[in-house]
Amino acid sequence: MVRQRLSLVVLLYVGSLAATTPAIAPVTLAENPKASPMNVTLPQLVGGWTLSGPAKRVEPNAIFDYMDGAGELYLGYRFKFLDVYEYTKPGESDILVELYLMDSSGDAYGLLSGDWGGDAVDLASDPGHATPSVVRALYGAGLLRIWSGDLYARVLTYQESDASKQAVLAIGKAIVAGRPELLAPRLIQSLPQAVGQQFALRADRAVYLRSHLVLNSAYFLSSENLLDLGLDCEMAAAVYRGSAGAGSPKPVHVLLIRYPGEAEARKALAHFQKVYLSGKLSAAGDRGAVSIEDGWAGFIRSGRGIGLVFEAPDESSTNLFLESSKQALDNVEAFHE
């Protein structure tokens, strides 16, 4: 598996991640192309694979019938519905196309951000034009994942070949054709690229999420939803790598959370303090840093935003992270209002 490390500049439209645009299979549009409610028109024929029929629509209340055990991931974002298509070709593995319509571009981005592994591909540009400025699609071992506005897509072949890869990428190009390219959520953009002189953001570990189940997949805090997360919240979960002089080789974990209002943020912070920092705080407050079993933990609230720091090597670095978290949260707030 080839893995390319993303840098923050990728997320911020200033990137320089190299990727070679592979050859794309020729496509034939359907005779009566009918755009789905997602404004996507899939090709009828692509590289010898034929679209086998109309979409199977999966509504949120039926998602567990389609994918028992995986539906929570999509319901953890603001999911509207899923359309499933299949392409078949004699002697070749089928190609599965899943188009998830989300409530916002941020929700679709969040699904992509759960795993930055794979090769970045630029589906919107002409063949030969390399170097996507923003990572919107990742391909690896037969699976193409796409963030395209409010759409998240998975295009999968179980048995990868040169031909199936070309077909998968051609389908990906059709999916994004004519769709808007939007920015990453501002909370993600607000993550500082560096904290102090010693800590650098690992953009290939930055996840945008709303649900505590998704948080636990990125960074396990508790079996309980002790940050009171929900679909009306948003979080950027980030990892910072320490330099040799940072005092610890362990990464530092940062969570930036925005709640619907200040009251919700206050309540969530109190919940977190009571459960997670039980026995460590003498009094509640909006800012603090304490030493716990796996390093230093810190918290800060600013308006409706909360910043949390975990596994920092010492108190001073924890405070650095808290300052940068507050600044990031305040910047997002200033942009929105």
Added chain:
Amino acid sequence: MSEKSNALTRRDFVRGTVGTAVAASLLGTPLETEAAPAIKSYVAVVRNQAALDPGNQVNEPVLREMLTQALNAVTGKSDAASAWRVLVRTSDIVGLVHTDHLNKTHPELVELVKTTLKEAGIPEKNIWMVQGSPDKVKQCNALISLPALKAHWLTGIGTVFKNYITFTGSPSSYHDANNAKLGEIWNMPHVKGKTKLVLVDALRPLCDKGPQPDPRYMWQYKGLIAGTDPVAVEAVCLKVIMQKRQALRGEPWPLSPPPMVVEMADKRYGLGTSNLEEIGINRIGWMEDVLV
């Protein structure tokens, strides 16, 4: 400040409040301890380099040989028919429980189990496919669990205990954080005591992002993992998954969330042992990258 809460937190894992296997999966700490407690359960790990071709097609004669080796390791009987007769009676109604959804059990394995059960004298009419049917399970005397090995984004691992989720008639009640309680299904009256063998399809496991298939994280392990202690089998499966993750990334890659279902199946539901130091692993066949 303090508040009573039933929540398990990251701090509990760091403090060692929960078992070593589960904590190790989250924290990347060593699994082994210095003490060497007595072996309580045995698990067979059978592998054959020729089990799959490069196109992931199953070599059925090789798979048959592997099944025989697994059954031999579990029962001590040298042929499959004799081994099955140790595990089930010819008068039993035997329910086969395969994974039929998202990273399915290879159908060749399911068919092979059926075939060898028939060769052991179990009438074909008494071999039932019972996945998804609690009513059929109620009528079975014996169950053979045939899950496929996979990591699970919500439970850490989604193999042995997850395989019986439909037997409750209410799978959704085990979604979200309730996944940790999957072990209780094995103690339900219509399920308890019926599982005679857990035979995990580890031919091509999935070590991340399950249950949705993601070929980036699937690899040809070419193995079967078998035992009569479901917790021990799940614990060995967990170690295979963890070791593969670390090998893929070349750095600790915690399994998150931690697979609390394994810990709870042991400590709360008493279904077996999750401590790898108390599990005897019988490795048979191809040893390259065996991971356990």
